[in-house]
Amino acid sequence: MESLSLHNPVFVTYVVCATITILKGVGMSWLTVVRMMQEKGGFRSPEDLRKTRLNSTPDPVQLQPNERVERIRRIQSNDLENLPYFLVAGLLYVVSQPDPKLAQWLFYGYVGTRLAHFVAYLSAQTHDLRAALWTPGSLIIIYMAGASLMAALHSGF
Amino acid sequence: MESLSLHNPVFVTYVVCATITILKGVGMSWLTVVRMMQEKGGFRSPEDLRKTRLNSTPDPVQLQPNERVERIRRIQSNDLENLPYFLVAGLLYVVSQPDPKLAQWLFYGYVGTRLAHFVAYLSAQTHDLRAALWTPGSLIIIYMAGASLMAALHSGF
Amino acid sequence: MESLSLHNPVFVTYVVCATITILKGVGMSWLTVVRMMQEKGGFRSPEDLRKTRLNSTPDPVQLQPNERVERIRRIQSNDLENLPYFLVAGLLYVVSQPDPKLAQWLFYGYVGTRLAHFVAYLSAQTHDLRAALWTPGSLIIIYMAGASLMAALHSGF
Numbered sequence: 001m002e003s004l005s006l007h008n009p010v011f012v013t014y015v016v017c018a019t020i021t022i023l024k025g026v027g028m029s030w031l032t033v034v035r036m037m038q039e040k041g042g043f044r045s046p047e048d049l050r051k052t053r054l055n056s057t058p059d060p061v062q063l064q065p066n067e068r069v070e071r072i073r074r075i076q077s078n079d080l081e082n083l084p085y086f087l088v089a090g091l092l093y094v095v096s097q098p099d100p101k102l103a104q105w106l107f108y109g110y111v112g113t114r115l116a117h118f119v120a121y122l123s124a125q126t127h128d129l130r131a132a133l134w135t136p137g138s139l140i141i142i143y144m145a146g147a148s149l150m151a152a153l154h155s156g157f
Numbered sequence: 158m159e160s161l162s163l164h165n166p167v168f169v170t171y172v173v174c175a176t177i178t179i180l181k182g183v184g185m186s187w188l189t190v191v192r193m194m195q196e197k198g199g200f201r202s203p204e205d206l207r208k209t210r211l212n213s214t215p216d217p218v219q220l221q222p223n224e225r226v227e228r229i230r231r232i233q234s235n236d237l238e239n240l241p242y243f244l245v246a247g248l249l250y251v252v253s254q255p256d257p258k259l260a261q262w263l264f265y266g267y268v269g270t271r272l273a274h275f276v277a278y279l280s281a282q283t284h285d286l287r288a289a290l291w292t293p294g295s296l297i298i299i300y301m302a303g304a305s306l307m308a309a310l311h312s313g314f
Numbered sequence: 315m316e317s318l319s320l321h322n323p324v325f326v327t328y329v330v331c332a333t334i335t336i337l338k339g340v341g342m343s344w345l346t347v348v349r350m351m352q353e354k355g356g357f358r359s360p361e362d363l364r365k366t367r368l369n370s371t372p373d374p375v376q377l378q379p380n381e382r383v384e385r386i387r388r389i390q391s392n393d394l395e396n397l398p399y400f401l402v403a404g405l406l407y408v409v410s411q412p413d414p415k416l417a418q419w420l421f422y423g424y425v426g427t428r429l430a431h432f433v434a435y436l437s438a439q440t441h442d443l444r445a446a447l448w449t450p451g452s453l454i455i456i457y458m459a460g461a462s463l464m465a466a467l468h469s470g471f
Contacts, residue, residue, distance in 0.1 A: 002159065005252065006252065012314045015308075022298065023302050030295070047284065080237055080238065083241075083242075084401070087245045089333065095325075095329070126364055127362045127364070128367055128369075131368070138343060141336065141340050142340055152320060169471045170471075172410075173467065175402060176462050179399045186395055200441065203438070210442055211442045211445070212442075245402075
């Protein structure tokens with residue numbers, strides 16, 4: 001059977017989790033926009049101080065870091081350090097034809113802990129809690145990449 | 158028919174747009190290099206102040222942010238916040254067997270608006286114009302991810 | 315033959331190199347954690363100054379950039395500017411059915427030069443050496459993306 005098709009239940013689970021993950025990741029850009037508009041600041045380019053329809057009263061302070069905007073940027077950085085690796089490792093893991101039950105646990109576990117990590121980061125919980133919620137996702141990526149590597153090494157080529 | 162093969166016209170369109178997007182993204186690294194060499198600055202590591210063949214007259218000012226270099230870094234950041242999600246969402250969208258005409262519009266629309274966004278950012282146009290050129294690409298990613306998610310949820314598993 | 319299966323030797327090589335690359339990339343997050351714990355600093359969020367089990371004696375200096383931590387963050391940034399493009403360009407290159415010998419050279423060449431780049435960056439070698447070790451990987455991505463683009467353009471659609 002073809003691995004990367006919607007006839008493969010493991011791939012279907014991957015697509016569900018990958019697309020939720022992508023929507024969450026893209027959501028950070030929109031949340032940055034929302035907060036920049038609420039704060040009327042947190043901009044980064046000199047030209048953002050030009051008077052425009054969206055910025056009718058420019059002020060140099062708008063280019064200084066704004067903590068409410070920076071928080072979203074840190075969350076987004078954390079996503080960019082994790083999600084692309086998950087997306088590719090997950091795809092290769094599907095091709096390695098893993099146990100479907102285990103694959104489901106890993107995929108949904110990844111999405112669940114990442115969403116919990118987001119809530120913890122957004123609401124400024126302690127570093128300890130944030131770390132505890134980041135760790136499972138990172139271990140899941142490592143496990144999936146390792147399992148795919150093993151499958152490739154044992155493929156007979 | 159296999160979705161991820163060059164016998165599938167939708168996948169062919171995806172490959173054209175994905176590779177152009179990748180070449181554009183990688184190009185930002187090279188443009189950063191070009192500008193660092195032109196400016197002889199915008200470096201970031203302490204060791205970059207060592208006297209070498211490429212940096213014959215080191216000066217601490219070389220480690221300070223240089224706006225011409227920082228502009229390319231901001232453009233690159235914007236790419237990294239968008240292109241990886243496009244690349245994966247687009248691949249999954251191909252597997253969901255979308256209408257070929259719509260898929261073409263979305264893929265070429267993404268590439269076109271991202272290139273226009275690049276020109277606007279490089280030439281320091283207003284924040285409003287940059288935002289207007291960023292928005293369609295982000296919406297295209299969201300649409301493709303959402304459509305792939307729907308296809309997976311309706312696959313019968 | 316299906317391109318994206320472990321029956322295709324070129325895909326197997328890709329999986330080996332992609333998963334090593336992912337493990338390396340994820341490793342940077344863990345190395346950041348290790349160094350933050352060693353230095354008890356290099357934090358970035360205001361809430362990281364709360365007294366917790368992992369941070370029993372908070373101090374505002376912990377939020378200032380710490381060069382040993384920042385070095386890993388710069389290495390990680392460099393990864394994020396390169397690895398996602400490699401991962402996708404490599405996958406599309408596999409589908410373009412390249413010469414297996416050439417593909418092997420490119421994939422292993424990528425992994426080898428990136429690991430060497432990491433060692434050079436970690437040990438603060440000169441900018442010139444770092445650039446020399448970064449360049450082949452970037453050219454390999456460009457070549458693979460270009461070859462995949464050509465294959466797509468010549469597919470007859």
